[in-house]
Amino acid sequence: MSPERTAFQRLAREQLPWLYVLARRLAGPRAEDIVQETLVKAYQGFDDLRDLEAAPGWFRTILVNCARDWFRRDSSGPDETPLDEVPDHSLYRTIADEDPLPYSDSVHVDFLHSFHEEDVWAVLDRVKPMYRVPLVLVHMEGMDVADVARMLGAPKNTVLSWLHRGRKHFEKELWEYAEERDLLKAKMESPS
Amino acid sequence: MIDCTEAVRQLWAYLEREVDPVERKRIEEHLALCRRCCGEMEFADEMRRFMARRPEVEIPPGLMTRMEQLIHDLEVNGTP
Numbered sequence: 420m421s422p423e424r425t426a427f428q429r430l431a432r433e434q435l436p437w438l439y440v441l442a443r444r445l446a447g448p449r450a451e452d453i454v455q456e457t458l459v460k461a462y463q464g465f466d467d468l469r470d471l472e473a474a475p476g477w478f479r480t481i482l483v484n485c486a487r488d489w490f491r492r493d494s495s496g497p498d499e500t501p502l503d504e505v506p507d508h509s510l511y512r513t514i515a516d517e518d519p520l521p522y523s524d525s526v527h528v529d530f531l532h533s534f535h536e537e538d539v540w541a542v543l544d545r546v547k548p549m550y551r552v553p554l555v556l557v558h559m560e561g562m563d564v565a566d567v568a569r570m571l572g573a574p575k576n577t578v579l580s581w582l583h584r585g586r587k588h589f590e591k592e593l594w595e596y597a598e599e600r601d602l603l604k605a606k607m608e609s610p611s
Numbered sequence: 612m613i614d615c616t617e618a619v620r621q622l623w624a625y626l627e628r629e630v631d632p633v634e635r636k637r638i639e640e641h642l643a644l645c646r647r648c649c650g651e652m653e654f655a656d657e658m659r660r661f662m663a664r665r666p667e668v669e670i671p672p673g674l675m676t677r678m679e680q681l682i683h684d685l686e687v688n689g690t691p
Binding site for chain 2 (some may be wrong): 423427428431432434436439443444451454455458459462487503509510511512515527528533534536537539540554557558564575579582589590591608
């Protein structure tokens with residue numbers, strides 16, 4: 420086997436756990452398919468990778484693009500709603516108005532603490548993929564907006580507007596999920 | 612001065628220091644006078660911590676083996 424191919428095997432094995440974690444955050448139950456597609460594309464393009472030190476970022480970029488391709492194939496297309504027409508939903512105001520935990524002194528914080536890990540996954544999966552990708556990269560992976568913009572090939576202001584919409588969607592879905600699943604009722608019955 | 616809608620729209624970018632100095636000043640002027648938007652900002656900061664708490668991911672059993680096989684097939688056949 421050539422030294423290049425040996426290097427690919429080694430790097431792919433090293434990156435595999437991180438790639439799966441990112442894929443799970445981006446694509447939920449479709450994670451393994453996306454990792455598989457990423458490995459195939461990385462293998463086919465490995466000769467283009469000049470600096471092996473850059474391999475983690477290179478694999479990650481391929482994976483994000485595979486995930487976005489997957490979402491495009493899987494959806495009816497991007498939401499082009501102008502920013503000004505994004506529903507003016509404020510979770511902060513909704514919680515204050517509805518007061519779902521009347522005995523709480525810190526109702527907003529306690530509302531967020533009502534969500535277990537599996538609830539967060541479920542809510543994240545309900546956010547439109549084109550918004551979920553920047554949300555995960557910036558708020559869960561801790562990437563800079565400028566780096567995400569480079570990775571997605573989009574202007575920084577566009578990424579900021581995706582983030583704004585994504586957070587609105589995420590907040591709206593948090594509230595609806597909590598209502599559907601009676602999370603707040605359960606919290607009131609067994610305060611922790 | 613900017614209104615609440617505009618201030619709220621920019622709160623996260625403000626918290627992440629992604630707004631320019633002029634906008635930053637306009638937002639701070641608004642926050643100095645608007646109690647509701649201060650609450651929105653504190654909640655936005657709490658939401659950032661909530662999202663950064665990201666759920667743990669368990670690697671499914673057999674994933675490494677299946678991917679090792681994929682890499683092997685790529686080496687041998689050039690395709691999965």
